[in-house]
Amino acid sequence: MFQILKSEGTIDFMRWSKGAVVFSLLMIAASIYTISTNWLNWGLDFTGGTLIEVGFENPANLEEIRTSLSDRGFGDATVQNFGSARDVMVRLRPHEGLQGEQLGLQIIHALEEGTGESVEMRRVEFVGPNVGDELAEAGGLAIIVSLICILMYVSMRFEWRLAAGAVLALAHDVIITIGIFSIMQIEVDLTIVAALLTVVGYSLNDTIVVFDRIRENFRRVRKGGSVEIINGAITQTLSRTLITSGTTLFVVIALFTKGGANIHGFATALLLGITVGTYSSIYVASNLALKLGVSREHLMPPKVEKEGAEFDEMP
Template sequence: MFQILKPDMMIDFMRWSKGAFVLSVVVIGAALFSLSTNWLNWGLDFTGGTLIEVGFEQPADLEQIRSSLEAKGFGDATVQNFGSSRDVMVRLRPRDDVQGEVLGNQILDAIKEGTGESVEMRRIEFVGPNVGDELAEAGGMAIIVSLICILLYVSMRFEWRLAAGAVMALAHDIIITIGVFSFLQIEVDLTIIAALLTVVGYSLNDTIVVFDRIRENFRKMRKGEPAEIINGSISQTLSRTLITSATTLFVVIALFTQGGANIHGFATALLLGIIVGTYSSIYVASALALKLGINKEHLMPPQVDKEGAEFDEMP
């Protein structure tokens, strides 16, 4: 009899699958609740408007800047530090009657007049509301289409029970990640959409490695319960999973801590996605396939009759 691992080397992951399912349901429920109440803090890429980045010689007083802008009729402006205490980012909703460049000069003059300090214009961006709506729609469709394509690919390569587990794991990762963004009200821009698609690819790669080993062991073992075979397969690939996740996390943590404000959201999404994706490869994708009744017969290659076999059987 073929044995995957010695009993003392095999971890019983499926033993905790029920608890993991409860944890996932609770976290997803919290994420959906946050999305239904707070929604997402859409960035300029999606809402449209004007973004202005200015630099001060001394640490900026944000309250004084807000008061200065409100006195000039810009009470809806969002003012926050950007990278350091001397860098300030101002965001404004679209104004049809004022061009972006003119609006930027008005904001700069209002800040100079209100604070009495020397202020340098660092960057100005303008996005129309129609463009923002199109970008939001395109970003959502990109994620949905990618999940559908993955479902079709895994169904053809493996089996529909494994495909369902893989797609549910990916949806699990995305919902939890954007739920954290909703709860913390982290600004969502195009880089976050790129990070979510990256998380989909990373998590799928890890899941496919586990599924390959599960299929291989189901075909090799003559006996053994499905839970035992899945536990052995995950145990065999565990070192690869942990090493890959750890080395990737080193790079993402460096981006998160040293990359600056421009890619902070991108790094945050990757950091969350890698951690949640590693967990979901074990306790969502594989465990769900087991709940759907995956067994040896589902993964055996189809029997193909040899050409002319019926003639060989004739006397």
Template sequence: MFQILKPGDTIRFMKYAKPASFLSLFLVILAIGIIAVKGFNWGLDFTGGTLIEVGFEQPADLDQVRDVLTDNGFPGAIVQHFGSTKEVMARVAPLEGVKGEVIGQQILTALKTNIDQGVEMRRIEFVGPNVGAELAENGGLAIIVALACILLYVSMRFEWRLALGSVAALGHDVILTLGVFSLFQLEFDLTVLAAVLAVVGYSLNDTIVVFDRIRENFRRVRKGGPKEIVDISLTQTLSRTLITSGTTLFVLIALFLKGGAMIHGFATALLVGIFVGTYSSVYVASALAVALGISREHMIPVEIEKEGADQEPVV
């Protein structure tokens, strides 16, 4: 039976730290294996392709446009409005041996034949695969640099054991989120990459709040070992964590269900990342800091004795 916490009660989070750590390690290894075997379903932002902007005489139905493109040999085309409901932008994967101009003409012909004779070409661009590969490389470097800067920041503000715990939690969140996209072969585009970076920031914010309370309690609470202090801190910040994560998840669920195909991947990445990030703040960041031997002495600042402080004042 579940019991309602009374004032002063403490949830023993660290009691389950060891099995939770093994679970996290297993999931990370599994996610890395899935990524290595299945890879990612890269979107057109990374693979390259042709971008076409067309104008309709009447408001365009995006689902109808997608169906027409699929029936005419362009499956998986990304279609969206831009500017107004009469303006449509479509991005299609490159076809081997076919130039971008030819692809654009084929799409324009298909739209005129099946939807609107008055469709006009507004713009056509071709993005080569080399540009997409560069975006993928730069995106990976952005995540690595962000983690390195976070490690440096937390080390200076808190303590290196907490810094390693926070970076391990962020890496855990990123790898599991990427593993979900690889497992289900969800399309990975620039919006998903932005969501992954947002997960890093969100998870760090949650972890910093917990670490602030841990540092405060190490200095304030005189009884209890590191595990007890961490349990007290996690219990005290639990309501804030649940309220913040819960309200964020409500918004993301609405985006996931009603936001449309263009931000489906973005919402999915944030849903997975925030759920995993809330867990990792407890059983990765805090648990690893305890495992590394965090203690009260590490949280108390060293008092620097000023030169001449022990001398008698001269009258």
């Protein structure tokens, strides 16, 4: 029978460190594979296209709308409710020779013919493919720059082994979250990029709390090896980690279930990222620091000799 708790009440998290490493490596490998084969389902923010918002007099039948558009040459349209059951958002890939208002009028005509209802156009937005390419480049650059800045920050605040563990854990969270989006082919737009940056900040905050306690325990506790010190630090911060993640997930789940189509992707990214980030704060960041050989000697403050100390030692 496994001995989960030590005599002093410390949970032996590192007992499952090897299993966590295997699990994380499998998840990262699967994510990289699906990203390289399926890539991502880019939204109109990145590919370019037209977004049309329309209003119906009665609750809209989305299947009937999709069939109406498909029969009239718009089979690539993405149809979803937003706001209420009477409000519908139609997203279209770029169509040669059709842009903006002209395309919007054709969609309105197709919907009125297919559903037999009066349809009101609320909004039409067109995003050119060049703008989409620039947004994709800017979004990827924002994530990379944030990781570099975080690496610089944690390198100054912590010993390099802890800093490397924190940054690799952040990369772990982002890769797995993007991989799940690739597997599920969830549409990726600018709100997803914002959610990924939010996940990076959330996961880093959680990791720094754990690392602060690890450094404090290495300096304060005189007995025990690196494994015992790290287990103790994670156990001491576990309640804080679970409470913070739990309360945040309550809000995110509410957004996921009741927030509507406009922020569904944002809420999905946060839901996945916070769950993966909580796991990585416990099992990835600290485990990587341990594998890199962090020990008490690396985290002890440097000794500063007092001025005149050499004279005090003279007989």
